[in-house]
Amino acid sequence: MTNEVKVLVFEDQEKDLQILKETLLLQNMEIVGVASSLQEGIALLDRVDFDIALLDIFVEGEPKGIAFANEIGSDKPFIFITSSLEASIFKSAKNTNPHNYLIKPYNPLELLFAIELAIEKTAAQEGAFSQKIPVHYNEAIFVKKNKALIKINRKDIYAISVDGQYCNLKTDEETFLLHTSLTQLMKEFPENQFIRVHRNMIVSLEKIKMVYPEDNLILLTNGEKVILSRKYKATFLKNYRIFR
Amino acid sequence: MKSYYKGPYILYFSLLFISFSTAQKQQHTESFKKEILESCPVCNTDASYFDKFNKDDFHQLHYYFSQKNIDSSYIFITKLISKNQIQDKKQLYILHTIKARILYQKKLLNDASISAQKAIEIGHTFQSSSLENQYGLLGVIYKDKEEFSKGIEVLEKSKSISSENQRSKRINLHNLGLCYLHEEKYEKAQENLLESYRLNQQYKDTLGLAQSSLDIANLYYQQYKDDLAIPFFEKGLAYAKRANNLTVLQDALLNLSVVEENRKDVAKALRYRKEYEKIKDSIWNRDQIWETAQNDKKVAQQVNEEKLKAEQQEKFFYIIIAILATVLLAFLSYFYIRMRKQNKIIKELNATKNKLFSIVTHDLKTPVHTLKSKLYHILQRKEKSAQDQKELVTLTEGYDLAKNTALLIDNTLHWTLQHQDKLLFHPQKLPLSSIIEQVLYDYLPIIEEHKLEINTTIDEATFIYADANSLKIVLRNVLDNAIKFSSSEGKINIKAIEDSTTCTLQIIDHGCGFDTAFFNQNKTTSTKDRTGKTSTGLGLQLSKELTEKNSGIFSISSAKDKGTTVSITLQTTMK
Numbered sequence: 001m002t003n004e005v006k007v008l009v010f011e012d013q014e015k016d017l018q019i020l021k022e023t024l025l026l027q028n029m030e031i032v033g034v035a036s037s038l039q040e041g042i043a044l045l046d047r048v049d050f051d052i053a054l055l056d057i058f059v060e061g062e063p064k065g066i067a068f069a070n071e072i073g074s075d076k077p078f079i080f081i082t083s084s085l086e087a088s089i090f091k092s093a094k095n096t097n098p099h100n101y102l103i104k105p106y107n108p109l110e111l112l113f114a115i116e117l118a119i120e121k122t123a124a125q126e127g128a129f130s131q132k133i134p135v136h137y138n139e140a141i142f143v144k145k146n147k148a149l150i151k152i153n154r155k156d157i158y159a160i161s162v163d164g165q166y167c168n169l170k171t172d173e174e175t176f177l178l179h180t181s182l183t184q185l186m187k188e189f190p191e192n193q194f195i196r197v198h199r200n201m202i203v204s205l206e207k208i209k210m211v212y213p214e215d216n217l218i219l220l221t222n223g224e225k226v227i228l229s230r231k232y233k234a235t236f237l238k239n240y241r242i243f244r
Numbered sequence: 245m246k247s248y249y250k251g252p253y254i255l256y257f258s259l260l261f262i263s264f265s266t267a268q269k270q271q272h273t274e275s276f277k278k279e280i281l282e283s284c285p286v287c288n289t290d291a292s293y294f295d296k297f298n299k300d301d302f303h304q305l306h307y308y309f310s311q312k313n314i315d316s317s318y319i320f321i322t323k324l325i326s327k328n329q330i331q332d333k334k335q336l337y338i339l340h341t342i343k344a345r346i347l348y349q350k351k352l353l354n355d356a357s358i359s360a361q362k363a364i365e366i367g368h369t370f371q372s373s374s375l376e377n378q379y380g381l382l383g384v385i386y387k388d389k390e391e392f393s394k395g396i397e398v399l400e401k402s403k404s405i406s407s408e409n410q411r412s413k414r415i416n417l418h419n420l421g422l423c424y425l426h427e428e429k430y431e432k433a434q435e436n437l438l439e440s441y442r443l444n445q446q447y448k449d450t451l452g453l454a455q456s457s458l459d460i461a462n463l464y465y466q467q468y469k470d471d472l473a474i475p476f477f478e479k480g481l482a483y484a485k486r487a488n489n490l491t492v493l494q495d496a497l498l499n500l501s502v503v504e505e506n507r508k509d510v511a512k513a514l515r516y517r518k519e520y521e522k523i524k525d526s527i528w529n530r531d532q533i534w535e536t537a538q539n540d541k542k543v544a545q546q547v548n549e550e551k552l553k554a555e556q557q558e559k560f561f562y563i564i565i566a567i568l569a570t571v572l573l574a575f576l577s578y579f580y581i582r583m584r585k586q587n588k589i590i591k592e593l594n595a596t597k598n599k600l601f602s603i604v605t606h607d608l609k610t611p612v613h614t615l616k617s618k619l620y621h622i623l624q625r626k627e628k629s630a631q632d633q634k635e636l637v638t639l640t641e642g643y644d645l646a647k648n649t650a651l652l653i654d655n656t657l658h659w660t661l662q663h664q665d666k667l668l669f670h671p672q673k674l675p676l677s678s679i680i681e682q683v684l685y686d687y688l689p690i691i692e693e694h695k696l697e698i699n700t701t702i703d704e705a706t707f708i709y710a711d712a713n714s715l716k717i718v719l720r721n722v723l724d725n726a727i728k729f730s731s732s733e734g735k736i737n738i739k740a741i742e743d744s745t746t747c748t749l750q751i752i753d754h755g756c757g758f759d760t761a762f763f764n765q766n767k768t769t770s771t772k773d774r775t776g777k778t779s780t781g782l783g784l785q786l787s788k789e790l791t792e793k794n795s796g797i798f799s800i801s802s803a804k805d806k807g808t809t810v811s812i813t814l815q816t817t818m819k
Binding site: 090129 | 610617658667669672675679681682686704705707
């Protein structure tokens with residue numbers, strides 16, 4: 001699946017790792033890498049793309065989770081997992097600006113919430129998920145659907161159309177209702193990746209298979225046909241003469 | 245002539261006494277002082293030490309003597325004699341001489357004569373230059389003992405020794421003359437007294453002349469040579485007036501009045517007598533003054549002594565206070581040390597307790613939570629397949645038990661850390677409904693089992709500003725109570741009332757309720773829940789504390805059999 005949240009795990013306890021794996025599986029998230037030592041972790045950082053890192057603070061009996069967090073830096077969110085409630089543990093962690101922490105033991109909802117919170121914070125969109133606002137981060141849109149966190153990669157999007165107050169986002173598998181306006185969404189997207197075809201729809205440039213200017217039609221790669229309105233046709237043809 | 249006789253006799257004694265007192269005054273003749281300077285180990289090095297105090301026994305002996313402190317001096321004499329240390333003849337000579345003088349002053353005439361004899365004996369062995377003096381002394385002693393013949397013998401010996409000291413020579417001659425006079429050897433007496441008179445004339449010693457004159461007059465008078473006597477009496481009076489010595493003057497006047505009376509010249513006798521009385525009065529006055537002064541001295545001394553006594557008492561008082569203060573200080577420091585020790589022990593015990601608490605709760609936490617989550621999974625699966633109803637009840641009960649124990653452990657751990665101010669605390673913006681959902685997750689099997697109806701009517705976009713971990717503990721406790729106290733198929737309403745800066749969360753159950761008095765008094769209490777299990781108030785107490793830590797307000801209102809409403813007011817923005 002392409003719409004899974006990618007998680008990097010730093011944990012040396014087999015039991016805890018097992019619990020984490022089970023819980024993440026329940027949440028339909030993908031573990032892209034597990035490191036049980038700092039060295040492994042640093043190696044993984046270069047190799048894998050991930051959306052969030054879950055770090056056990058105490059690895060090999062030392063607060064290596066904090067050291068690992070320093071390696072991650074500020075561009076990716078991470079969550080400290082610990083069984084200790086003592087404030088002193090986090091004294092050195094404060095410097096690494098932890099987006100969140102999770103106290104062991106946790107239930108699946110708590111883990112999910114921690115991840116959501118961390119992503120919201122990294123995207124500077126705190127409280128977005130509760131308000132059903134999509135979160136834009138890591139070339140993707142994160143949304144809640146049926147209490148699950150869904151990651152929609154921009155490259156998987158075919159088209160977004162207005163549906164009343166909200167928008168309908170189409171991938172080749174699903175349709176998502178986003179609690180936001182099309183104009184608002186477009187602000188978050190890089191220019192030229194999506195093209196307005198008529199007043200209520202944008203399509204992904206990559207997903208266009210064929211354009212029929214005479215018929216005012218665009219054929220998408222999934223076989224769907226969308227109307228290219230006269231108003232936007234001129235701009236479209238001017239910018240993308242290549243398709244003629 | 246009997247009455248005539250009496251007078252001169254009285255005169256003799258008084259005159260003798262005067263002579264001695266004059267002899268007494270020249271305590272150290274030059275030669276004797278020179279001998280002291282030579283033999284004293286202190287003065288030997290520097291003559292200026294003579295009048296200064298020094299620790300040396302021998303020096304103190306002659307020092308105190310010359311300071312007229314004869315008692316102190318005598319102490320050193322006896323000390324030195326008893327030690328038998330002194331071998332030096334000169335020192336021994338000085339020692340015995342001074343001893344004799346002291347004894348003479350004390351009127352212990354026998355002992356004085358023995359000491360003087362000893363001194364003379366020693367003095368002979370090295371031909372002491374001051375030997376003549378000691379003869380004089382011995383002579384005087386004998387004279388006082390009225391052993392005049394012995395006195396004559398000794399004074400004759402002294403006379404035979406040529407002396408440079410004219411003054412003592414004169415006095416010795418005078419005394420010798422007097423001794424002869426007492427022995428009624430008038431010729432010898434006359435010879436010596438005249439010689440003394442001549443020498444006094446030669447050296448212009450007015451007082452000596454007065455005494456000599458009076459004694460010569462007595463000598464003649466006793467031999468009824470009135471014509472010779474009277475001029476000497478008058479001379480004596482003139483010299484006495486010039487010498488300004490009241491005692492001698494008094495004697496001269498008395499003698500003259502007696503003489504004139506005998507000559508039937510009453511007017512003259514009366515005049516002399518009057519003059520005599522006048523002088524007697526002045527002497528008496530002087531003595532009186534002296535006595536008064538002496539008395540004053542005594543009183544002053546007494547006052548001084550009393551002062552000293554008072555000072556001593558004061559000193560004593562201060563010493564007592566000092567001792568008491570020291571004792572008190574010692575006590576205090578003892579208790580302080582003990583208290584510190586106890587404090588240390590208490591601190592150690594507390595540290596141990598905390599350590600034990602964290603170890604126990606930590607070690608219990610994981611297995612209990614694991615048990616809880618395992619039972620949770622089993623229940624979720626069981627319910628779907630809906631198998632054996634009995635088995636399901638048992639599993640639910642087991643889950644309930646695990647959940648309760650887990651909460652108790654979590655409460656204890658939070659309580660301990662909170663009271664050590666070590667609890668992790670990280671407030672942030674949180675969606676309230678999501679947090680409640682997370683907490684309710686663990687209660688789903690129980691809710692299902694008891695067919696409870698939980699109505700949560702909180703907007704998903706309601707946010708509060710709090711620490712997630714402590715807020716969850718509060719909610720777990722409150723929901724746990726609400727669920728426990730609700731009867732089967734009961735209803736629990738969860739709602740939020742928002743205001744500009746706060747949000748009040750209300751958890752309302754319709755269970756059996758409880759007496760809130762205990763909670764409001766900040767006491768832990770125990771109440772029976774629906775199944776008859778008791779619950780301690782620890783959870784609620786902790787909830788209150790943690791809510792307050794989040795700058796919130798925690799309150800409970802409850803009515804028996806009608807239900808309980810817990811209100812938690814929280815901040816919606818960062819303070």
